[in-house]
Amino acid sequence: MNFKLRVWRQPSEGNEGGFEAHEVSGVDPEASFLEMLDILNEKIVADGGDPIAYDRDCMEGVCGSCSLLIDGIPHGPRQVTSCQTFMRDFPDGAEISVEPFRNSAFPVIRDLVVDRSPLDRIIEAGGYISVTSGPQPEPNTNPVRPEDQEHAMDAAICIGCGACVAACPNGSAMLFTGAKVAHLNSLPQGDPERFDRAHGMVAQHDEEGFGGCTNFGECQAVCPQEISIKVIGELYHDYRQAMLHRLRARRGAVKPQ
Amino acid sequence: MSMKLDARIPDGPVEGKWHSWLDSHRLVGPRNRGDYEVIVVGTGLAGASAAATMAGMGYRVKAFCFQDSARRAHSIAAQGGINATKDYANEGDSVHRLFVDTIKGGDFRAREANVWRLAELSTGIIDQAVAQGVPFNREYGGMLATRSFGGVLVERTFYCRGQTGQQLLLGAYQALQMQVHAGQAEVMSRHEMLDLVVVDGRARGIVARNLTTGEISAHAADCVVLATGGYCNVYYLSTNAKNSNATAIWRAYKRGAGFANPCFTQIHPTCIPQSGDYQSKLTLMSESLRNDGRIWVPRNADEDREPSEIPEEDRLYYLEERYPSYGNLVPRDVASRQAKIVCDDGLGVGPTGRGVYLDFRDAIEEKGEETIAGRYGNLFAMYERITGESPWKTPMRIYPAPHYSMGGLWVDYGLQTTIPGLFAIGEANFSDHGANRLGASAMMQCLADGYFILPHTVTDYLADLDTETDPNDPAFRETVLAAEERVGKLMGVGGTTAPSVFHRRLGQIMLDRCGITREKEGLESAIEDIRELREEFWSDLRVPGTGEELNQSLELAGRLADYFELAELMCADAIERDESAGCHLREEHQTEEGEAVRDDKLHATVQVWEHRGEDERPDLHHEHLSFDEVEPTARSYK
Structure with a gap:
C-alpha cells in the first residue's frame, strides 16, 4: 500500500x-x-x-x-x-x-x-489508597460484590494516554480523573478517603490548566479502553459531597482528613 | 579470579531462613532514615514497589525511568495473573508446593532458599495489592477468584481479567505517587541510566541522560537499586516493550557486577505469529488461554481446509497426546519446543508455516460464551484487533516468541550484586526462576522483591555503611565524561544506516542460533557473526541530529551497542552450559522425544561471568546449587 x-x-x-x-x-x-x-x-x-x-x-x-x-x-x-x-x-x-x-x-x-506529566500530578493529588507496605488484613474478610469489582475494573483499565484530553473541545481531563476516582471510590478499601480524593484530584486538574467538562462526550468516543463518561458523573457526585464536607468542616462539625 | 560469590544464605532449615534473617538484620532508626538517599532505576512492578516502600519507611528515594511516566513500565503488559498459596480453592496447596513447582519448573537451576522465601511471601502480596485497591476478580460471594496456570495442578493464580500486570503496576505506581506527594520520593521520568558510579568498590550513584534535553549528569546516593527488567529485546522481535533494554545491567556488569546465566531466556509459547519483515514487535497472548484453549495442528502437511472444517481425526492435539497429565498446561519451555518441532515437521499453519492453532471451540461449547468471555473477553478482542480474525469463529494462531530473561545480575540472598551497595531486583536479577520461569511467577517475584525483601536488605546495608557518599568525588565526573564520550562516539560514526537495521540482523542471528534450541557449532558461528555485525555497526551507523536534544536514534544506538556485547556473552554462556536445562535446550543433550537432559554432576551451578576488560574473555565463576528439600529428578509432565 x-x-x-x-x-x-x-x-x-x-x-x-x-x-x-x-x-x-x-x-x-x-x-x-x-x-x-x-x-x-x-x-x-x-x-x-x-x-x-x-x-x-x-x-x-x-x-x-x-x-x-x-x-x-x-x-x-x-x-x-x-x-x-x-x-x-x-x-x-x-x-x-x-x-x-x-x-x-x-x-x-x-x-x-508531548509532555503529559500533568496526569501524574493529578494522581499524586489523591489517586491512591493511603496504605504503606507491610502486613495487611486478609482480603476475604472484606468481601467485595463482584459487580462493584467489575465496575471498579471498568474504570481502572484507563491507560493514561490522554486521548480524552486531546479530543475534548474544552481540553478537559475529567474522563481521566473520573476514571481513577470511580475505580477507587467504588471499592470498600477506597471509601474512607473518597471525598478528599475527589476534591484533591479535581483541584489539581484545574490547577494544571485543563478545562471543565460540559458533556460533549468526545472523550468517551475516542477512549481506547472504552471508559464511559458516567465516571465523570460519579466524580461529580463525590466532589459535591466533598464540598459539603468542607463546608461542615469550616463550621467545626467534621474535621476533614 | 577476583570475584567472590558468597550467597550469604542464612543457616537453618529452609522454612526458617527468612525469619531468622529478619530477626537478626541491622536496623536504621526512623529518625535517621531521612539521612539516606536511595536511587531506584526502573519503575516497573519491582522498582515502583521498592521505591514506594522505602520512601514510606522514611528513606529519601529518587526513582528513574526512561518512560514519560512511571506508570508505563512494561510490567503494565503482564496479562494472566499472579501466584499465591492462599489455597482458597481448598486443594491442599501450600508454600511447600509452590516452592516445589517453582524449583521443578526452573529445572533445578534456581537457589532453594530464595525460592522458598518467594513462595512464603506470595500471600502477603495479594493482601498488599487488595489493600491498595487492586480490583482482583471476585466470585459471586465477593471472595477472591483464582485460576490455574501452566506447569501446576492447583488453582493459585489471582487475576484482574487479562490485565493483572496493569492493575498491580498501577497499585505500585499510585503508592509511589503518594510518596511523591508526601515529598519522600522524586520520579525522574524521561531519564535513562547510562552508567554506574563506583567509589572505592561501592556503588555510590548513577549517571543518567535526560532524554528531553540530552544532558548527562551524575546522581549520588547511598545505594543503588536496579529494577530495569530483562533483555529479550536482544532478539529484536520479542514481547518486550520497544524501549526495554539491558544498558543499566550491562553497564553494572562492566563496572564489576557478576552476570549470571545470560543464556537463560524464555521463549513464550503463546504469541501472535510474525506476519512480515516490517514487524517491530511480537504480541503475547496470555498463557491463561491454555486453560481452555486446545493446541493442535493438522495431521497432514498438505492440509488445505479451513481449520473449522478439519474433522477431529485429522487434528493432532500434540500436547494432549504427548503429555496426557498436563496436556495443554505443560511449562512454557516444553510447549514452545513442541510447537517448533511440529512446525519443523511441516505441520505449521498460517502464511509463514510458523504457527499452531489455539482453539476455543470445545470450551465455548462446554462452558458457554458468557463464561469464556468473562475469562478471556479482552484477550479475544486484542487478538482480533491485531489480526483481524475472531477467535470466536476460527482458532487463534500462535507461535513462540522471546519473552523473559531468567538470567541477569547475580545477587546474594539479600539481592545485592557483587558490587556492595548495588542491588538488583525483579527480572534484572537472576534469582528465582532457574532455567525456566513458570507462568504468573514474574509479578510475584517483582513484588516480593520490591515490597517485602529489598527494603529490609537495603536497611541492613545502610545500617552498616560507615562512610558518607561524597558527590564531589572525582569518580562522578569521570563517569559522566565516559558516558559523554560514548555518546560522542555513537554520534560520530558517520555511516549511512539506521540503528534499527542492525538490530533486526542481530535479532535474526540470536533467534536462529541462541533461541528455542542451541548447539555448539551454531553458537560458535553466532559469535563470529555478532562480532562482524558489531564492526559493521561501528563503521556504518548513522545517528542523525545531536546529543543535546530528544534523539530517539541515539537512544536506540546506545542500547544496541550494549546488546552486541551481551549477545556474545549469551552465546558464550550457552556454549559453557554443556547440558540442556529448562529453556536452554542443547541439541546435543536431549532424549529421543526432544526432552531436555540435564547434567547435575557438572552443571548444577549458576554460571557467573566477570568482566575483565574490553575485548578480553570474561572469567567464568560458578555458584554451586545444592538441593536439600527437593530431589532433582528429570521433569515429567506426562
Missing part, C-alpha cells in the same frame, strides 16, 4: 512547528501505524534526514505511550491506541495527517512527543 503523509515537525517546545510532506510506499496492510512510521524513518535516515520523533513502548495498547492525532482524531479512526491502528484501516493511496495530541497543558517536546 502507498500513503501520503502530512507529519507535524517541531524541533522543541519553544520553536515553531509545521507540517512536512512524506510518501511511503510498499507498506504491508498488516503493518501497524507505528511500524509504517518506522519504515518511513529508516528511509529518512538513509536519505540523510532527521527521523520523526514519537512516543511508543509496549505496542500492545496498554502502556499508553503512543499519542498520535491521526487525521485530527486522537489515535485515529478505530477507537484503539495509535499502536493498534493498522494500515489496513486506511484506503490505499490515502493522504493522512499526523500530529501530536493537542492541549495547552501538554506542551510539545519534539515532533509528535
